[in-house]
Amino acid sequence: MTATPARPEDLSARIAAALRDAIVQGRLIVDQRLPSEAELSEQFGVSRPTVREALKRLAAQSLIRTQRGASGGAFVNRLSFQEAQAQQITTSTLLLSMNAISFETACEARFALERACAPLSAQRRQAPHLEAMQTEIARQSDPALSDEAFCASDVAFHRALVDGAGNPVLSYQLAGAVEAMQPLMNMITFTARSRERIVALHRDIADAVASKDGPGAGDGLLALEAETLRLGRDVFAERERNKR
Amino acid sequence: MTATPARPEDLSARIAAALRDAIVQGRLIVDQRLPSEAELSEQFGVSRPTVREALKRLAAQSLIRTQRGASGGAFVNRLSFQEAQAQQITTSTLLLSMNAISFETACEARFALERACAPLSAQRRQAPHLEAMQTEIARQSDPALSDEAFCASDVAFHRALVDGAGNPVLSYQLAGAVEAMQPLMNMITFTARSRERIVALHRDIADAVASKDGPGAGDGLLALEAETLRLGRDVFAERERNKR
DNA sequence: TGCCATTCAAATGCCAGACAATTAAATGTA
């Protein structure tokens, strides 16, 4: 039995996997130049188009970047938080939209994770975070705001809250959870009354964070989760009925 | 000013982006067949190899799958939790290894998120989760276990804990946070004494979860975080000194 | 000597055409 007996993957997939392993295991380090396409095709015994397909696979994961011209080539890319977040958001959003995830499940996950950030954020938040939260609260109070814009502002509020924890790893992880909820939230039509309730809760949370009251922020998030759940239940229960 | 004036991306990247948008926005739905490579190359006015590079980019993100033969082609893939997790783990691991993330920051993020799961897990865990945790505790108690195997077992323990919450979205999100720590943990050489302490804490946590004691599980995780931090600090402070 | 324009070479980006391999469906046959 050899390494991978069961599944004869594409050549380009196997080459991509080999290069990916080399990067993950540190045999290829950040900013190091990979051999040229011609050299790789010779090393792996395949044609240049096949090598190119493999390189595009890696580029799609932001593992490499390519540069044209003399002394150009493919270089191991330092994965930035921004790139990683973008990928995570895409993946999380699709995961939720393609699988039968109930609104309750998604909501629970999101708020559970967010509550984990609350005490840290209450402790460490800086002026910009507090300002960002206030800005979004002000925006949300405008009744002329469309539902979509209201949701977008909601996301911005929560991202400011999470960023307040001052932990980039947490911000990165939460980005997926918070953003992936947006398409679901966009299905909700908010009444003026429900918006008021949400904005009031946002105020409570922002105040708690501003006064470094971690438990208070947690309680605010709990109340917001209950409110969100109530709003979502009606919409999605209705949808379920219509499906059948 | 047009849409994207500044950045002239590759053709294959642009085509991949167009198809990705179509999938994300739901214009292409799960299991729907994309046009054949020949048709796509005609539609976009490019050659087949270019289309193929675009499709490989999407395949690398598990957005499509391809099938050979008559009535084969590229199909919109239903992103499974397994695939999404695998990607998340790769991304998170690289993110941590390529950027100057302190052990403290990574540790804090991981345990904060894990504590968010603890109360849910204590409430809903089923027999298999409790068994899995006990199995790993037993394995970890074997002094003959290598450090790497000890770390792997540690990860398995925590995944069982997280899975106990019965929320697949949480499991998916946490997978990245927990697994990405493993390379960092692997740098630690565990003494017999430190292993004992960790296993004891694992026992506390498992017992709390078994008796549906959410707060107790949270406290156990807090203690474990402190212990892990203590262990890691020595190793990574030493490494920092050597760097200079 | 020092600076600038030109040329050159290496590398990726893109294309055309062809053949191989695979697979479902159509077709033919007992």
Added chain:
DNA sequence: TACATTTAATTGTCTGGCATTTGAATGGCA
């Protein structure tokens, strides 16, 4: 009807080539 065969469509791969970009070497000029 059931089974074997043929066919056609599609992806996988290769060969060869040209276009474009870009850093570096070259050479002329002040």
